[in-house]
Amino acid sequence: MRMKDTNVLATAAALSDQDLLARIDILAGREREATAELVAHLAALDARPNVYAAKGYGSLFGYCTQALGLSEDAACNRIETARACRRFPVILELLGDGSMTLTSVRLLGRHLTPSNHETVLARASGRSRHEIDVLVAELAPRPDVPSSVRKVPIPATAATVDAPATHGSDSAPPRSVLPAVPRPIVQPTAPERYRVQFTIGKDTHQKLRRVQDLLRREVPSGDPAVLFDRALTLLLAKVENTKFGVTDKPRLARSIRPGTDMDIRTPPRRRSRYIARPVKRAVAARDDGRCTFVGAEGRRCTERVFLDFHHGVSYAKGGPTTVENISQRCWRHNQYDADLVFGRHRRRGGPPRNEGSASHASERDHPASETREPPSSICA
Secondary structure, eight states, rough: OOHHHHHOOOOOOOHHHHHHHHHHHHHHHHHHHHHHHHHHHHHHTOOOHHHHHHHTSSSSHHHIIIIOOOOHHHHHHEEEEHHHHOTTHHHHHHTTTTSOOOOHHHHHTTTTOOTTHHHHHHTTTTTOOHHHHHHHHHHHHHOOOOOOOOOOOOOOEEEEEEOOOOOOSOOOOOEEEEEOOOOOOOEETTTTEEEEEEEHHHHHHHHHHHHHHHHHTTTTTTHHHHHHHHHHHHHHHHHHHHHOOOOOSSOOOOOSTTTSSOOOSSSSSSSOOOOHHHHHHHHHHHTSSSSOOOOOTSBBOOSSSSSEEESSOOOOOOOOOSSEEEEEEHHHHOOOOOOOHHHHHHHTTTSSSSSTTTSSSSGGOOOOGGSSSOOOOOOO
């Protein structure tokens, strides 16, 4: 790392929270403007092939990767976007203000026409990659992919790479290099139609064949897509019942001896972390499976994974397990609220940040989700 890069990192680390966010916002804006300007210049260069040819480059792609040092993917994105901008210059404005990305323009570019580009670009503005894929499938629908089950080649055994010798040892153990595993495919092919492709093991394949045999009367074709849908329906019902108490016939238990047995319709006299299934059902339906945290600017978190049942008034401060006090929060915002209530040092076992706060509660009084390690990041 160069000294300049080290200084920039130190400068960024020294900024306050608000200054850091403000600086990132400024830099992101500059990057968008620089990208739009670079794409515009590449569009002009694309119209003058003799310019880069005279420099010894046989293509615009070669110029971008060799002269500009762009990766192959980055070069393709910018070249295809540049060519789309030559046809529809309005795309440059959308790139500059962040309404569209290079990837979205690359995916949509070949489907844009003089008659539809305004409507398509308006619909694509501010959309995610998945939403762009769905829009492309609508513009250029493809027929359903026929269901198929075939045996794939056995992956090559892990190759070994000799590690460089180090001082103080005669040799180092070889390192195993595992072959790259292709990611499963879930891709829109037409409106409300998707292609799903993944690899299964021998045991799963035997289960598939067994289910096909057992359901031959109900599904004569044995179509894996139909069986996949049925299996997901059953699994979803089971998971929702386990996590949220969702059921087709919810039952409200009644006390056998009023005044002596606990009635789940009223809060228990003894405080407990236990959240009754009716409460889970009501909270899950109300929050729609999405984090309910709302930032200072009114933006609600969009996370739908790693959700926990969160106490609005912390359990350590006497918060009840009622529908009004329970909501769904993602892992990060659950941690964020715990830091605000208990202080980061106290929650991690160190001294409390503020002795006058509610941090007098012991660590065991913190919700279980507040002491877990963060989940692994997911790139969808």
